[in-house]
Amino acid sequence: MTHPSDTGSAPVLALRDVSKSFGAVRALRDVSLELFPGEVHALAGENGAGKSTLIKTLAGVHRPDAGQVLLDGAPVVFHGPGDARDAGIAVIYQEPTLFPDLSIAENIFMGRQPRRALGRIDHKATHAATAELMLRLGVELDPGRPARGLSIADQQIVEIAKALSFDARVLIMDEPTAALTGSEVARLFGVVRTLREQGAAVLFVSHRLEEIFRICERVTTLRDGAWIAGEPLEGMTEDDLVRRMVGRDLDELYPKQEVTPGETALSVRRLTREGVFTDVSFEVRRGEIVALAGLVGAGRTEVARAVFGVDRWDAGEVEVDGKPLVNGAPSTAMAAGLALVPEDRRAQGLVMDMSIERNIGLTGLRTTVKGGFVDRGAERSRSLDWAVKLQVKYARIADTVATLSGGNQQKVVLAKWLATGPKVLIVDEPTRGIDVGTKAEVHRLLSQLAADGVAVLMISSDLPEVLGMADRVLVMHEGRLTAEIARADATEETVMAAATGRAAA
């Protein structure tokens, strides 16, 4: 692949020696970046490396303290996001915010719909323009369909179409794949390739290294606000990239220990929740890590919720250590030794306004009690113990969890549940949206827990994680368990085939 600059084209957007400080902290130091038309450029770095600040600088949210933003080679100053948008720069965020009750077409042309006489909105023209945008993206979405109920993947497509309608030449995609399944990622990448062919410059941010290698030509790496490298990806390995990101060799990302499975700890039999999942049966034994794979919407999270008791099931039974659980009662599931680290850590895993100490303490309200009162000393030491064991990075244990980074928040959720000493641990997307260093830590932790005899059920849409960590892979498709694949036989192909319903169980 030839580098675009070799062919003589100039960068459409560039940063030259940009620095940005917030108070005493330098979020960016002398960072440079060049985006060429027809190129997908990766931005790599751990959480806190300065990626967000860089994106916000390009998008006109922040103004650099020093250095320049260059548009078509000429220095520009963006006074706000509007300026950047007018210059053809669009940012697609991980979780788009559309108006749910408006149609796709109305969302795209919000506030600037084509008009007919007397200022009436020309719905026909709006729809036609939207259909044309979809055609350009090679995606089939009905312009008249309301945004409510669209998957996150489809919502991103709408945002991209909106960016195109503004004649965007630079698309910045901030972790667009974090909440997408394999096939959705493939479709998104198809769209990105189309945009590239049409001459757009794309800045792509992802924690998933294999995606960077799949779609990008060049990569700029940041660490602690400093520019580390800007280089072609050709010839690089994932290890090379990780080394640049973390500044050292990373311990293995999937440190799976070999464990001989013990007795059955979790047994799910013929579990059914009408219209959601049907006849799901499986077992997880002590010492095992069992992955539950499948597309988003296949019913994996719903099974976990029902097993834990947050939702009720309509038929079937769940046993922990041979004792049946009560339907729809998380407190009894907890007492039986079940723990669930939920999918959405901000809404379900944590009370964001509460302190680290109190959040971890929430699972101990029945146990850290003395004479009917909360034993505050025991609560604090229990929280401190686990926060230290999991190496949560925080200033004070009494700080609210909202002040922590995503990876550290996830560690607090894990701490909160490990503190209950679970026999069965269900983790739902345990490493979504957290940086590669923390991800390796979480994997090591899961592996260690299994070695200590905990039965681990891991729901994950991250295939390398599934293949790297699981002893067995269960695959769900449209509410049913369609395959059980042993570690030795599990490959991307076998898992994806089962997940998309192409293979018989």
Added chain:
Amino acid sequence: MADTSLTRAVRWDTVVGALLVVVLLLSFGFVDGFGNALNLSFLIGNTLPIALIALPMTLLVVSGEIDLSVASTAGLSGAVMGALWNQGMTIETIIPICLLLGVVCGLVNGLLVTRLGLPSLAVTIGTMAAYRGIAQIVLGSDAVTDFPAQYLDFAAGRIDGTFVPYAFLPFLVLLAVAVLALHAMPFGRSLFAIGASEEAARFAGIRVKRQKLILFTLTGLMSALTGVFWALHYASARYDNATGLELSVVAAVLLGGIDFDGGKGTLGGAIAGVFLLGALQNVMSLRDVSAQSQIVVTGVLLVLSVLGPRVARQVSLARAGRRAATAPPSKTPAPTP
């Protein structure tokens, strides 16, 4: 051991406590007739109904719910008390019946909210009207006044040589129980979690519906108790007893820094809010401010009390924002704790 978000900013409940002290001092100094024992006992006696209901109301608002039917429950309890007394029942039988009735009223609210998933604001506006209507059906426009003297004396009298009403002592016991329940027991912890994030609380194994049902039931019970106290204290059981009391209770609780959205506040703050409101109402009465104008003042206070903590938080957030600007945007420094 309070949350740091509170200790860093000026705590609103401390502000209200200080405000209460200031208002009391100013009243002692500048309001004629405020400082004498009789007036002080009036102040406390008239404020007790608000204070009694404020106890469960605080817990309820902390958990993100509200009960506007409290005054009607109190009215119904008083009306039933009057009607049964007219039937010739003994007061010792009547009072447990009234309290049981309060439990039923609270249970109805709680079941409608937790089983049917209806918003408590709507449910309790409905039952506010319904309970008051039943009270009128039960007692009509009668006023029952001839309750046994020793009960009237207890409810209206004060401890010899002091300005402290007898009834204040059992209130202090209930206050202590409520403070411990909210701030020192697992039950209270779970209420803060429910109020701050009901979903996260559910995922932490907290029995959200059960806790809420308990709270609504307790609120009904305390409202009925207040209704009994009211009828005895003013020696008058009428169907319209305690009309509008819910406004005072909610205003006082919010004034005391309990966040209307749930999850924040202290019972100490709420009780300071109650007596601040009580003191203001007392002073206004001494200055011959009409009852209607007093309601206006209460309403304005209600709005201010929702606004006040919010402004305070915005100010402290802005300050924290400036501080946060001196910290890295996402990565926290890594001290070894």
